[in-house]
Amino acid sequence: MSKRRSGFLGRIIYGINILAALLLLISYLVPYVPPARFPSISLIGLAVSPLIVINLLFLLYWLVGFRRQSWLSGTVLLLGFLLHGPLYRFGSNTELAIDGPHLKVMSYNVRLFNAYEEEPGDVVDHLLDELIQEHQPDVICIQEYYKEHPVDFSQYPYQFTHFRDGSALGYAIFSKYPMTAKGSFDFDDTGNNSVYTDLEVGGNKLRLYNLHLQSLGILPTVDYLQNNDSERTRKRMADGFARQQEQLEVILEHMTNSPYPILVGADLNNTPFSYVYRKLNKQLVDGFREEGRGLGTTFRFDSYPLRIDYLFADSSLKFLDFQTLDRTFSDHYPVMATLKLP
Numbered sequence: 001m002s003k004r005r006s007g008f009l010g011r012i013i014y015g016i017n018i019l020a021a022l023l024l025l026i027s028y029l030v031p032y033v034p035p036a037r038f039p040s041i042s043l044i045g046l047a048v049s050p051l052i053v054i055n056l057l058f059l060l061y062w063l064v065g066f067r068r069q070s071w072l073s074g075t076v077l078l079l080g081f082l083l084h085g086p087l088y089r090f091g092s093n094t095e096l097a098i099d100g101p102h103l104k105v106m107s108y109n110v111r112l113f114n115a116y117e118e119e120p121g122d123v124v125d126h127l128l129d130e131l132i133q134e135h136q137p138d139v140i141c142i143q144e145y146y147k148e149h150p151v152d153f154s155q156y157p158y159q160f161t162h163f164r165d166g167s168a169l170g171y172a173i174f175s176k177y178p179m180t181a182k183g184s185f186d187f188d189d190t191g192n193n194s195v196y197t198d199l200e201v202g203g204n205k206l207r208l209y210n211l212h213l214q215s216l217g218i219l220p221t222v223d224y225l226q227n228n229d230s231e232r233t234r235k236r237m238a239d240g241f242a243r244q245q246e247q248l249e250v251i252l253e254h255m256t257n258s259p260y261p262i263l264v265g266a267d268l269n270n271t272p273f274s275y276v277y278r279k280l281n282k283q284l285v286d287g288f289r290e291e292g293r294g295l296g297t298t299f300r301f302d303s304y305p306l307r308i309d310y311l312f313a314d315s316s317l318k319f320l321d322f323q324t325l326d327r328t329f330s331d332h333y334p335v336m337a338t339l340k341l342p
Helices: 003-027 039-064 070-084 123-135 222-227 230-255 275-283 287-291
Strands: 102-109 139-145 158-163 170-175 179-184 194-201 204-212 262-267 299-301 304-306 309-313 318-324 335-340
Touching: 003 039, 003 070, 039 070, 039 230, 039 304, 102 123, 102 204, 102 262, 102 309, 139 204, 158 179, 158 194, 170 179, 170 194, 170 204, 194 230, 204 230, 230 275, 275 309, 287 309, 287 318, 287 335, 309 335
Parallel strands: 102 139, 204 262
Antiparallel strands: 102 335, 139 170, 158 170, 179 194, 194 204, 262 309, 299 304, 318 335
């Protein structure tokens, strides 16, 4: 290939690199922009992971050729690391040592126990029972709970289930420890909801929230995006992000009045590169970032990995470990953590 042709191709590649770097740079701003004011910009936050991969490939491409153009993606990637931390966590292989009072918590969106799936199968009761027996969580937060289910929760003497009038979609908290105050938020004009309870764990009192922020109203497949009106889909997703902000603001206001340390199991329906995540993480510690491993994938958009399910805790509650379990019957994977109590 002649130098002239090589130079022209290099300029095209660098032009694409500039666009990818610019989009990634804009995506870093998404967590700081309220979706209620600028709803469409929140959509870029969903593309952060592939944009990071694309910029990594550009960085390697230029480095292999010892080209100075590598500074562009390198600088943007470094900025992202400083602002948001690593996308992938290596974690620790040290054996968990538990000393003193502790609590093991699981959070799981069970997709109505597959009640409305074409082939629900009989794996639901077996799998969840196996997970409970294997990991022995003290408390379980369940999003998208369904009244008619085959799972045995009898080992949890303290139970709080909540359904809106006439709705099959509910929320549940199962606990081996006593519950005192209980409540729900009952957001307007949506099936999504959030509930809370106060737990007495030995000599400690905690307030536990089970959150499920606004769903985006789309099917998680590329085919759905390709075969539906793009403008209508964009608006539906943007409206969903704005609703998430409104719901979280109500929850955060409620949290400010909590007399006890706070623990949260949540399906935020949004990634760590979002406004709602940043607002929640500003007040509470993300268990995955403390003790998680890998990408922490809890949901797949086709094969595209997303982390949208979380465990957060007050800084006085120390995460001893964090796991994203790799077995599921739902479209979500359960997350679980052990926390040391004050």
